Amino acid sequence: MSVEVGGRFKCLPRFQLETIVLVLLISPSLINGAKCILFNFGDSNSDTGGLMAGLGLYLGPPAGRQFFHRTTGRFCDGRLYIDFLCEGLKIKFLSPYLESSGSDYTNGVNFAVAGTATEANVIPFPLSTQVLQFLHFKNRTRELFPQGSGSMISEKGFQNAVYSFDMGQNDIATPFNANSSYSQVIKTIPAVLSRIKDAILNVYNNGGKKFLIYNTGPLGCLPQKLALQQQIYSELDAYGCLAAHNNASKAFNTGLSVLLDQLNSQYTNATFVYVDIFRIKYDLIANNTKYGIDNPLMACCGFGGPPYNYVFRKTCGEPNVQPCSDASRYLSWDGVHNTEAANSIIASRILSGKYSKPPIKLQTLCKA
16 A cells, blocks of 8 residues: 655555554544544542442442343442433443453543542542543553554544533532531532632643533432431422522532633633533422332432431441332432433433533534
């Protein structure tokens, strides 16, 4: 095979030819109409096995029973919302960055690790570390790509990728867990937003142009919070959720929305999409019967029975803790995380674009 170099045709050595052919065959980012590439940063809501791979912690049955029929490191009976998004985009499920065996990074990477927040806590993978892991991954890919190995994501693939951030729930929950007052929790929000901004701009300054940023859900509707903190934060809203927790979530979400408006105005060559997860999840609680959900504030896999089926140290996966027979009738799998049935609905709402600002569908963002 010969190629034109400086106006002349030059024969390529066989090893270079084989490398070019391999790259063209393997790399979807080099083909017109390539599938979406997605990089995700987050916590347990989108962790597809990062905690288990990173710390070696075992998440046992009945997690994973619904779809995978085995444990996968997901805090769910089956698929997470991000898995359903991947199905909607017709790409493979995202492999955790920290998983050393059997990972496939051709369509992106999942850096999310359960328990993490924007600030370093008991889990050593805060948002800033996840972004640094991404930068290392990108640099290694650049080194390996010419050799026809590694993730095989091209430079153009990184530029056209969608970068999603689902962070904030643990930042709001942690001070409440320490029995901080509502006003004390509110005072922490500007620092949380600042760290999220820094993470987004770090990715932007390293070539990212498409961002999907999720706000946080109604924290006060989690069975865990209701069971453990109702005596301290006693005021409930119209649907039986802790008002202080939900109001803190709303305050964070308002600040995040303003931040993304500012970024869209300042960085006109990029797109920052705000996704209203709070509205999606709160609708499932407010209109639970519409979705065939009998127990919107009760864990499927827990202990103690109604109203919340949650007892500290007798949680899902512990001995003698049995899951409900039909998780599709529940929103909460274990008192904190959603069931696969709820995740399916959440993902469909995200894909609709109706809960996004600006109202851009994820599929459209991928192709832009």
